[in-house]
Amino acid sequence: MREFWSICLNWFEQELPAQQFNTWIKGLRLEIDPNDNTQYQLIAPNRFIMQWVRERYLTQIEKLGHEFFTHPITIQLSVNKSTPEIPTSHVEPESTTETLKKPLASPKNNDSDYTKTHLNHEFTFDTLVTGRANDLARAAAQQVAMNPGTSYNPLFIYGGVGLGKTHLIHAIGNSIYAANPAMEIRYVHAEDYFSDMVRAFQQNSRDSFKQYYRSLDLLLIDDIQFFNRKDRTQEEFFYAFNALIEAKKQIIITSDTYPKDVQGLEERLISRFDWGLTVTIDPPELEMRIAILKKKAGAENIPISDEVCFLIAKNLRSNVRELEGALNRVIAYAGFHGKEISLDVAKDALRDIISATNRQISLEQIQKTVSDFYKIKVSELHSKKRTRAIARPRQIAMWLARELTSHSLPEIGDFFGGRDHTTVIHACRTITEIKINDSEISNNLHVLIQTLKTSLVSG
Numbered sequence: 001m002r003e004f005w006s007i008c009l010n011w012f013e014q015e016l017p018a019q020q021f022n023t024w025i026k027g028l029r030l031e032i033d034p035n036d037n038t039q040y041q042l043i044a045p046n047r048f049i050m051q052w053v054r055e056r057y058l059t060q061i062e063k064l065g066h067e068f069f070t071h072p073i074t075i076q077l078s079v080n081k082s083t084p085e086i087p088t089s090h091v092e093p094e095s096t097t098e099t100l101k102k103p104l105a106s107p108k109n110n111d112s113d114y115t116k117t118h119l120n121h122e123f124t125f126d127t128l129v130t131g132r133a134n135d136l137a138r139a140a141a142q143q144v145a146m147n148p149g150t151s152y153n154p155l156f157i158y159g160g161v162g163l164g165k166t167h168l169i170h171a172i173g174n175s176i177y178a179a180n181p182a183m184e185i186r187y188v189h190a191e192d193y194f195s196d197m198v199r200a201f202q203q204n205s206r207d208s209f210k211q212y213y214r215s216l217d218l219l220l221i222d223d224i225q226f227f228n229r230k231d232r233t234q235e236e237f238f239y240a241f242n243a244l245i246e247a248k249k250q251i252i253i254t255s256d257t258y259p260k261d262v263q264g265l266e267e268r269l270i271s272r273f274d275w276g277l278t279v280t281i282d283p284p285e286l287e288m289r290i291a292i293l294k295k296k297a298g299a300e301n302i303p304i305s306d307e308v309c310f311l312i313a314k315n316l317r318s319n320v321r322e323l324e325g326a327l328n329r330v331i332a333y334a335g336f337h338g339k340e341i342s343l344d345v346a347k348d349a350l351r352d353i354i355s356a357t358n359r360q361i362s363l364e365q366i367q368k369t370v371s372d373f374y375k376i377k378v379s380e381l382h383s384k385k386r387t388r389a390i391a392r393p394r395q396i397a398m399w400l401a402r403e404l405t406s407h408s409l410p411e412i413g414d415f416f417g418g419r420d421h422t423t424v425i426h427a428c429r430t431i432t433e434i435k436i437n438d439s440e441i442s443n444n445l446h447v448l449i450q451t452l453k454t455s456l457v458s459g
Contacts, residue, residue: 004068005030008061015116020184020215023208024052029080041076048205050077052196060115117177118187123170129295131288134164136436137279141168144250145175148183148218152277154241154251158258159281160450162319165254168281169220172252176218183217190226194233201232210236214243220252228264238269245275258443280435280442283449284320285403289313292320293327302331308346314406315354326350361404361452363415369452370397373444382417395427396441400448402428 012025027049033039042061044050054077065073113121125145130138137159143151155172157165170187177185188196193213200209213219219240227234244251255262258280259273284292290306290313297304308330316323333349334341347354371378374393381394394416401412402424409421416424435442 004065007068008064011060011064012057020212023211024049024057028053038071038073039076040073041078043078043080045080046203046205047079048199048203048208050079051199053077056115056118113177117173117185119173119177119185120170120187121174123167124174125171127295127299128164128167128171129284129288129292131284131291132432133282133284133288134168137168137281140277140279141172142175144252145172148176148250149248153245153248154253154273154276156253156255156259156273156276156278157281158255158278159446160283160319161256162321163281163283164320165281166222169222169252169254173218173220176250180217184215185218185220186213186216187220187222189222190224193221193237194226194230197233197236210240213240216244216249218250218252219244222254223256224253224265225255225257225262227269228262231266234266234269238266238272241269241272245272251276258439258446261443261447278439280446282435282445283317283403284323286313286317289317289323292323296324296327300331302341304341305343307343308341311343311346311354312350315350317404326353363401363405363407363412365452366397366400366404367415369448370400373448373451384417395431396445396448398424398427399431399445400452404449404452 008030009025013021016025027045029043031041031043033041042053044053058075058077061075065075113119125138125142128134128138137157140152140155141157144153144155157168159165173185173187176183197209200206221237227237241251253273259265259270259278262270290309293304293309293312297309304327312323312326312330316326330341330346330349334345337345339345367378367381370393371381374389376390376393380390381397383390385391398412398416401407401415402409405412407415409424413419413421413424431441431445435445
């Protein structure tokens with residue numbers, strides 16, 4: 001038993017920085033059940049460290065145990081009973097013992113990397129499909145990956161659900177980790193950061209919590225809108241943010257909303273997000289949606305025709321997650337019925353989705369929403385007026401019509417006062433170019449898209 005634990009300690013001492021080894025591993029103690037040589041107990045100084053070890057380091061201990069022992073063993077995690085603990089009045093108490101009831105299994109090759117970083121190794125720049133919708137965000141992300149801590153700090157990426165924000169920040173983390181494996185990198189969802197902080201405060205381990213997050217070289221925090229009205233969490237993050245920025249360590253943040261529109265977020269945090277660069281990811285355009293489908297099908301070695309990809313892409317426009325879900329549905333349907341994937345099979349598999357498309361956003365809804373947003377009349381979008389106050393909303397409405405409906409360019413032009421399709425092309429190109437450098441236009445587009453989707457659901 002002593003030899004096994006010595007191997008564990010040696011492995012972690014080699015893999016982890018001294019600060020983290022001393023904080024999380026050195027204070028652990030391993031004991032064996034005197035009546036059963038397959039039962040082991042790993043004892044932590046307090047419950048916060050116990051939880052931290054369970055989530056981040058237990059997999060590697062399992063792997064080492066699998067390699068060391070010739071028989072299956074069971075490990076229990078528990079807290080040293082002699083350690084004083086504070087009351088847990090605000091949060092449901094956790095079990096002080098975690099039993100692994102299954103024999104140890106051989107873990108994946110990247111388990112130690114995941115334990116250290118919590119990065120998904122499958123999310124890379126190579127597996128990210130690019131297009132107009134994410135061009136700027138991807139370019140900024142690659143710049144940060146090449147020059148962490150110096151290019152854009154913090155990098156703030158926002159956009160709707162399922163558009164690839166999480167993929168992009170994992171890609172940054174994986175790129176930096178590949179080039180600098182000794183760097184301290186951590187991906188964390190905002191809710192997990194909150195949970196870590198709560199446990200630290202419960203178990204009187206605040207210093208360990210602060211020390212860990214302020215010692216990182218790269219912090220990737222996902223969905224920061226979940227900090228909404230969590231004042232103490234925002235305060236802790238505020239000080240961690242300042243410490244990392246002052247040390248020229250990189251911070252990357254995502255949100256589903258433009259930073260200034262995140263409800264319940266402190267002004268002092270929002271102002272600091274402005275220190276770096278804020279970029280958006282838009283819903284993918286038709287060509288990008290088709291490319292995403294082809295890449296996913298190719299990755300799974302599934303032959304799929306352009307016609308099937310076009311059918312799926314035409315009927316699912318909102319986000320990448322739904323797009324991939326529809327493809328999986330077609331694949332599963334074809335497999336269940338023992339058929340090859342064809343246009344007819346895809347239509348059958350997506351019958352309800354295609355039917356719902358007919359009830360989707362209309363040109364009338366787009367014009368009404370845009371005119372209300374910019375406080376102009378719908379008739380002015382049809383008019384020949386070319387003043388900036390009218391022309392820009394008209395171009396935005398045309399861009400939305402192109403992105404959110406299946407209408408052709410001539411149909412869109414005709415609906416905007418009988419304009420030629422070349423006018424629609426010009427409008428779409430203009431807005432696509434402007435939104436890259438104009439954060440106000442970019443944010444307005446995001447708000448309009450969300451408003452249109454919400455009205456569709458409520459309607």
